[in-house]
Amino acid sequence: MTTSDYPNSYYAASRNIDLNLPALNDEIVADVCIVGGGYSGLATALYLREQGATVALLESHRIGWGASGRNGGQIVSGYGEDTEHLVSRIHGPDAAQRVARLEFDCLRILRETIDRHHIECDLTFGYVRAAMTRRQEQRLRQMMERWQSINAPGRIEFVDGQGVKDLVGTDAYRAAVYTDCEGHLHPLNLALGEAKAILDLGGQIFEQSPATHINYGQNGGPVTVKTPDGQVVADTLVLAGNAYLEKLEPRLQRTLIPGYTAIIATAPLSKEFTKRLLPRNTAVSDMRSVLDYYRLSADGRMLWGGLAHWSGNDTAHPETLLRKRMLKIFPWLGDTRTDYQWSGRIGISANLNPQIGRLAPNIYYTQAYSGHGIAPSHLSARMITDAIQGGSEDFEMFAAIPHRSVPVNKGIHQLARAWGMNSRRVIEWF
Numbered sequence: 001m002t003t004s005d006y007p008n009s010y011y012a013a014s015r016n017i018d019l020n021l022p023a024l025n026d027e028i029v030a031d032v033c034i035v036g037g038g039y040s041g042l043a044t045a046l047y048l049r050e051q052g053a054t055v056a057l058l059e060s061h062r063i064g065w066g067a068s069g070r071n072g073g074q075i076v077s078g079y080g081e082d083t084e085h086l087v088s089r090i091h092g093p094d095a096a097q098r099v100a101r102l103e104f105d106c107l108r109i110l111r112e113t114i115d116r117h118h119i120e121c122d123l124t125f126g127y128v129r130a131a132m133t134r135r136q137e138q139r140l141r142q143m144m145e146r147w148q149s150i151n152a153p154g155r156i157e158f159v160d161g162q163g164v165k166d167l168v169g170t171d172a173y174r175a176a177v178y179t180d181c182e183g184h185l186h187p188l189n190l191a192l193g194e195a196k197a198i199l200d201l202g203g204q205i206f207e208q209s210p211a212t213h214i215n216y217g218q219n220g221g222p223v224t225v226k227t228p229d230g231q232v233v234a235d236t237l238v239l240a241g242n243a244y245l246e247k248l249e250p251r252l253q254r255t256l257i258p259g260y261t262a263i264i265a266t267a268p269l270s271k272e273f274t275k276r277l278l279p280r281n282t283a284v285s286d287m288r289s290v291l292d293y294y295r296l297s298a299d300g301r302m303l304w305g306g307l308a309h310w311s312g313n314d315t316a317h318p319e320t321l322l323r324k325r326m327l328k329i330f331p332w333l334g335d336t337r338t339d340y341q342w343s344g345r346i347g348i349s350a351n352l353n354p355q356i357g358r359l360a361p362n363i364y365y366t367q368a369y370s371g372h373g374i375a376p377s378h379l380s381a382r383m384i385t386d387a388i389q390g391g392s393e394d395f396e397m398f399a400a401i402p403h404r405s406v407p408v409n410k411g412i413h414q415l416a417r418a419w420g421m422n423s424r425r426v427i428e429w430f
Contacts, residue, residue, distance in 0.1 A: 005062050005208075009342040010265035010301065011069055011188035016120055017196055019063060024206040024230035030056040032388065033225050033232040035211045035248070036240035037061075038068035039373060040366045042194040043113065043381030044238050049201040051389055056232045057203065058225065060210030064191030066244050070344035071374065072263060072293045072305040073184045074283045075110065076127065077152075078103045079376045079398070080353030090400050100150045102394065106379035107181055108153075113378060114185075117200075119193030122298040126282035127182035130164070130173040136287035137175040144177055154181030168284055169276045172329045184283035184295045187374065206230075211241075211248055220361040236388055239365040243347035249365075255355060255403040256368055262318030262343035263305040264326070265297065266336045274300050277330060292325055302326070302333065307343075318343055346371050350404040356380050357399035364388065368403075 006012035032048055034041045037059025045055045059065070079102060080086075088096035114123055131137040137160070144158045159167065160175040167176055195205055206227070214237070215224040223237045239249055243258055269277075274296050278284070283295040292306045304326045307318055319341040327334055349355055349368035354376055356366045364387065366380040386392035 006065060006188075007070060007342045007344065008340065009070055009188075009263070010297065010303065010340040011186060013340070014186070014297075014299070015188050015192060017189070017192040019192060019195060019199075019205075019207075021063070021195075021205050021207040024056075024058065024209040024227050024232070026230050028056055028204065028230070028232055030054045030204070030232060030234045032056075032236045032238060033058065033223065033234035034238045034240060035225065036242065036244070037063045037191070037195070037205070037207070038066050038240065038242060039191060039194075039377040040242065040381055041238065041240035042068075042191055042198065043378045044240065044366075044384050045198050045203055045205075046113070046117075046194050046201070047381055047385040048388065049198055049203040051385065053389070055198070055203045056234065057198070057205045058209045058211050058227060058232065059205065059207050060241075060244065062207050063195045063205065064188045067242065067344055067346050067373065068191045068377075069188035070263070070342060071187050071261075071346075071371070072283075072303065073187045073295060073374075074127070074285060074293055074372075075107065075183045075185060075374050076285075076372055077107055077179075077182055077375065078372065079106065079379060080349075080370075081351070083353055083401075086351065086353060086401050087397060091397055095397055097150075098394070098397070102379060104153055104181065106375040109382055110375045110378045113194070114190070117193065117197035119190060119197070121189040121193055122186040123183065124185065124281060124283075125180050125183040126280050127179050127184070128167050128282045128284045129177045130168060130284060130286050131175045132173060132286060132288075134174070139287060140175055140177050152181075154179060167280060167282060168278060170329050173286070178280075178282070182283070185374075186298070190374070214248065216360065216363065223362065236362045237364070238384060238388075239359075239363070240367070242367040242369070243345045245367070249359070251359060252355075252365055252367060254405045255349060257348040257350065257406055259346045259348045259371070260307070260343055261305060261346055261371060262307045262322060262341070263303060264319050264322045264338050265340040266302040266304075266333065267339050268300045269296075269302065269336065271300065277302065277333075292329070294326070294329075301339070302330075302336070317341065350406065351401075353401060353403075354380060354398070355401075355403050356383065356395065 031053040034057040084096040213226040285293040347368040383395040387395040
């Protein structure tokens, strides 16, 4: 299978569905128009269609072309960083407790979506967060204690010493936390599976159909979204373009920091070798801000990601740097060839919390998952669906979180991003 119109990634080469959907070349009418063919847009379209709403989804490239089809495939709990504190300041302690439960609810929503629509995406459970320093180990212990205090689901295990080596075949880490409700999957096949489910339910999806202009209706009236060769007239609009929304809606771009991350995929490894590296076939990430994250693919490749940064500049050839980081953890992979390398843009918010809300009574948006969006984007989609269909207290709770605007001047913008990232790097090593 070729990677036609997709970045040359392992995911594109191993996708199990090739939809090749048409571009929009007419005027159509729908209850809801959704801009963006990543997880946020797809899951929202799917949940709305399950409830009977007519939906039209516009994607400027191919389904899952952006971060949803290029990410590390890591499924983690949580909706953002320090979200409970942010919500508690606005809504009080009871709302903070609700947030704590939703941190793991997003995993359930994702798992049920996959099961309900029989999506084949190599869903695998088991996740390891690994600490390199004493400070990181302390953070892991605090994380473990908080999860225990809220009766987090599944098995959660803190290990050190030999226990770490039983999870990850390296001497690089001093401690780790293992969970069995988190895990990993094939991200592009998840996106394509959700798109197929939408089509099977009678929804409409158009590829190669960028939204070029929005005519907002007055007083909550119908919205018209124009593309190069057509338009959608809808009662409700959901903007889910994230880091690829460009200049379509400047009000959203002002709070979005463009970032990048990159991944390499090795040649397939023997079963004996993979057992040595990751005995339980878990996904792994370390505790740094500019973290390494990795896992095994279904055919035994090491998928290694990292180099996440806020510079706004892409890393065109990440293999050299990523291999160097990989070999620090697993030096015996030195003779293993790299078959694929790719990078992609992600949307980041200054407080590292997703941005979800309304621009008008019938205009919704969601963006800025800061590299952790697989499960949380499905929670956002569920909340937006509920809000459209009749109201959602959870949506209103998260929509009230304030998000800081980033500098408009490009030079100041880059300096601010660099300061923010580098300050986090310094702090975490003390």
